[in-house]
Amino acid sequence: MGTETPLKLPTIDFNDLNMDDSNNNCKWEEVKSKVHNALIEYGCFEAIFDKVPLELCKDLFPSLEELFDLPIQTKKLNASKKPYHGYVGQFPMVPLYESMGIDDANVLEKVEAMTNILWPNGNPNFSKTIHCFSEKLSELDKIIRKMVLESLGVEKYLEEHMNSTNYLIRVMKYKGPQTSETKLGLSSHTDKNVVTILCQNQVDGLEILTKDGKWISFKPSQPGTFIAMIGDALHSWSNGRLHSAFHRVMMSGNEARYSAGLFSIPNGGYLIKAPQEMVDDDHPLLFKPYDHVHFLNYYYSPQGQTDQFALRTYCGL
Ligand SMILES: O=C(O)CCC(=O)C(=O)O
Numbered sequence: 001m002g003t004e005t006p007l008k009l010p011t012i013d014f015n016d017l018n019m020d021d022s023n024n025n026c027k028w029e030e031v032k033s034k035v036h037n038a039l040i041e042y043g044c045f046e047a048i049f050d051k052v053p054l055e056l057c058k059d060l061f062p063s064l065e066e067l068f069d070l071p072i073q074t075k076k077l078n079a080s081k082k083p084y085h086g087y088v089g090q091f092p093m094v095p096l097y098e099s100m101g102i103d104d105a106n107v108l109e110k111v112e113a114m115t116n117i118l119w120p121n122g123n124p125n126f127s128k129t130i131h132c133f134s135e136k137l138s139e140l141d142k143i144i145r146k147m148v149l150e151s152l153g154v155e156k157y158l159e160e161h162m163n164s165t166n167y168l169i170r171v172m173k174y175k176g177p178q179t180s181e182t183k184l185g186l187s188s189h190t191d192k193n194v195v196t197i198l199c200q201n202q203v204d205g206l207e208i209l210t211k212d213g214k215w216i217s218f219k220p221s222q223p224g225t226f227i228a229m230i231g232d233a234l235h236s237w238s239n240g241r242l243h244s245a246f247h248r249v250m251m252s253g254n255e256a257r258y259s260a261g262l263f264s265i266p267n268g269g270y271l272i273k274a275p276q277e278m279v280d281d282d283h284p285l286l287f288k289p290y291d292h293v294h295f296l297n298y299y300y301s302p303q304g305q306t307d308q309f310a311l312r313t314y315c316g317l
């Protein structure tokens, strides 16, 4: 009986790359082609990016423990006008899961304002770590998006594309279920935003569904790497060329899993519309133009929450 090689996501090294690099730079072209292929095939990949140093990731997780150890009443002060951007937890379907968010986490004053709500006597260490992590990781988000637009041949829209988004950092805690049985940490979903970049502590659990229906268990190839994945906003903008993958978190054992994600999110009021270059006889338009924030109102409605293909229902053609 042959042993099957376990499925593995591509790992892409972004070290020594900058936003100013572009066509004609060999490394840029080589990485761009890997990004394009990975996003078509898997919708995601593992990223090595040392502009976020390992020490910063190591500082992040104790800060997250401190955050989630706050009393529940304090955590609920992490509120946002946007659905799912503030404190989320105590869901009967996923009792192990809790998450909190900070909008515009690349702006220090915004992070400090939320920190001061949660710790009225201040917590400069927390705000510095979160801000620094978000700011440095936003560089990777920009590099990936520039590569995506170039590889689709629509770099003329780069400025509009970059200026139409904002950043949210969302941090997650998944309690260990205290059993060796595997329990659901976070239900299977596609992300709704543009690009998500996640990093995790030493506890694995993220699984990604391949196009042919197999779950890949993500194991970082070394400490301090990231997983980058595209969401429905880029799937629809590329008129289906790039895949947005279903993923979920499965937990077992006693240890808690902490993760942090930087999400680039379309601004409310901006219409997401595939450029004309993405539409032809072989690629008929898949989605009507839509406003991401209006779509979220559907997605977070009772019907939307049970709809695996919410974007298709909301504005599919
Ligand atoms: O915690 C993780 O690794 C995944 C989180 C996730 O999928 C999400 O927040 O959308």
Ligand SMILES: [Fe+2]
Pocket: 189, 190, 191, 247
């Ligand atoms: Fe997700």
